Amino acid sequence: MSLDAIKFDKTDPRKASVNVLDQLLLPYVTKYISIHTIDDGYRVIKTMQVRGAPAIAIVGSLSILMEVQLIQTESYSKSQWFYDLSNWEGVRTRLLERLEYLLSSRPTAVNLFNSIKNIRIVLSKADNLKDLGTKLFDYVCNLMNEDLTNNVKMGDNGAKHLLNSLMEENFNENFAVLTICNTGSLATSGYGTALGVIRSLWKDAQSKTVDKVLYKKLKLCDSKAKMTHVFPLETRPYNQGSRLTAYELVHDLIPATLITDSSIAYRIQTSEIPVKAAFVGADRIVRNGDTANKIGTYQLAIVCKQFGIKFFVVAPKTTIDNVTENGNGIIVEQRNPNEFRLVSGTVIDPRTELPMLDSITKEPIQGKVGIAPPSVQVWNPSFDVTPHELIDGIITEDGVFTKDATGNFNLDKLFE
Numbered sequence: 184m185s186l187d188a189i190k191f192d193k194t195d196p197r198k199a200s201v202n203v204l205d206q207l208l209l210p211y212v213t214k215y216i217s218i219h220t221i222d223d224g225y226r227v228i229k230t231m232q233v234r235g236a237p238a239i240a241i242v243g244s245l246s247i248l249m250e251v252q253l254i255q256t257e258s259y260s261k262s263q264w265f266y267d268l269s270n271w272e273g274v275r276t277r278l279l280e281r282l283e284y285l286l287s288s289r290p291t292a293v294n295l296f297n298s299i300k301n302i303r304i305v306l307s308k309a310d311n312l313k314d315l316g317t318k319l320f321d322y323v324c325n326l327m328n329e330d331l332t333n334n335v336k337m338g339d340n341g342a343k344h345l346l347n348s349l350m351e352e353n354f355n356e357n358f359a360v361l362t363i364c365n366t367g368s369l370a371t372s373g374y375g376t377a378l379g380v381i382r383s384l385w386k387d388a389q390s391k392t393v394d395k396v397l398y399k400k401l402k403l404c405d406s407k408a409k410m411t412h413v414f415p416l417e418t419r420p421y422n423q424g425s426r427l428t429a430y431e432l433v434h435d436l437i438p439a440t441l442i443t444d445s446s447i448a449y450r451i452q453t454s455e456i457p458v459k460a461a462f463v464g465a466d467r468i469v470r471n472g473d474t475a476n477k478i479g480t481y482q483l484a485i486v487c488k489q490f491g492i493k494f495f496v497v498a499p500k501t502t503i504d505n506v507t508e509n510g511n512g513i514i515v516e517q518r519n520p521n522e523f524r525l526v527s528g529t530v531i532d533p534r535t536e537l538p539m540l541d542s543i544t545k546e547p548i549q550g551k552v553g554i555a556p557p558s559v560q561v562w563n564p565s566f567d568v569t570p571h572e573l574i575d576g577i578i579t580e581d582g583v584f585t586k587d588a589t590g591n592f593n594l595d596k597l598f599e
């Protein structure tokens with residue numbers, strides 16, 4: 184098992200290498216794909232071999248660095264016509280074209296847009312290709328380090344906020360939480376966003392149960408309440424919940440029960456452990472707090488409202504769109520209908536319930552299963568937009584934002 188979505192070998196800054204985990208093969212197969220060009224970055228993002236708003240921005244940015252390093256190699260420079268290496272302004276223009284191409288890979292998640300906006304500034308200040316390579320290397324190292332640091336901060340911010348609110352309502356029992364899609368290490372540079380809050384809640388619960396000494400070190404809150412179970416939603420049609428979040432929870436030994444997207448209300452109603460919160464990620468949070476996230480998030484928010492369960496969006500500031508006023512302005516990506524009609528995965532031998540292996544390569548066989556008539560019309564939006572009225576808090580590395588008495592978020596601090 185590996186939760187290392189992005190392997191960035193930066194031992195030699197002039198000859199760095201990037202390999203990304205092919206998440207379409209999880210949970211049965213762990214296979215990495217080398218990234219050498221912006222085309223490689225575009226492809227793994229478009230196909231969702233790499234997905235998750237922060238990870239998309241990181242892999243996209245790394246693919247730009249890899250292309251800039253590749254251009255400078257003698258073998259490549261002799262075999263290509265696209266860049267006129269004798270003309271720095273011409274190279275800069277060509278690179279700007281390539282950034283636009285990369286940006287078109289997935290339109291809804293804003294992290295890649297924000298990162299490419301920063302890289303345009305780096306490009307404008309670079310004196311030549313070598314200088315650009317150095318500046319880009321420093322930029323992507325900082326992007327990854329900041330993402331990981333901020334995820335742990337966000338996780339603890341969110342856990343403390345929930346535990347404090349439970350203490351205020353004098354709730355001191357074990358509780359469960361819900362989450363949708365994958366927002367963990369596989370969607371970021373590590374720890375995760377919404378799943379990061381769940382990791383912090385589990386750390387807190389463990390420290391209260393297992394080791395009093397550890398508790399003192401990891402003490403997040405005086406609350407006696409403990410998160411003892413997670414209900415991840417499978418997250419049709421690409422199943423990031425069952426393939427990836429369940430995989431991460433199993434890896435971390437966090438007690439969890441995978442549920443279908445259609446069983447949320449019944450699960451809350453019948454759960455022996457009270458469900459006290461839902462934590463979801465974000466692909467784009469706009470100025471009034473309306474949030475684009477994986478399809479099914481809006482529905483989850485409505486059910487939480489019905490049951491009086493707190494609904495939190497967890498995202499770093501790199502997911503903020505400080506231009507778009509409200510959710511009506513968000514472009515929602517429509518995915519290929521066959522990602523819905525056909526379910527992809529590792530072929531399992533019904534007799535042994537183990538992966539079937541290719542007779543020659545001995546690799547697990549990948550296959551697709553048809554679950555709808557090939558000619559049926561399909562609506563396959565990758566995201567929906569949850570109105571800020573259904574969101575109880577936006578958890579960031581800078582703290583937890585809640586609505587004022589008029590029911591509005593004041594996110595200006597995030598937009599600075």
Ligand SMILES: CSC[C@H]1O[C@H](OP(=O)(O)O)[C@H](O)[C@@H]1O
Nearest residue numbers: 234235236364366370464465477
């Ligand atoms: C921290 S991941 C944020 C966000 O991205 C995911 O979408 P996708 O799997 O299509 O890239 C999902 O909406 C997560 O909540």
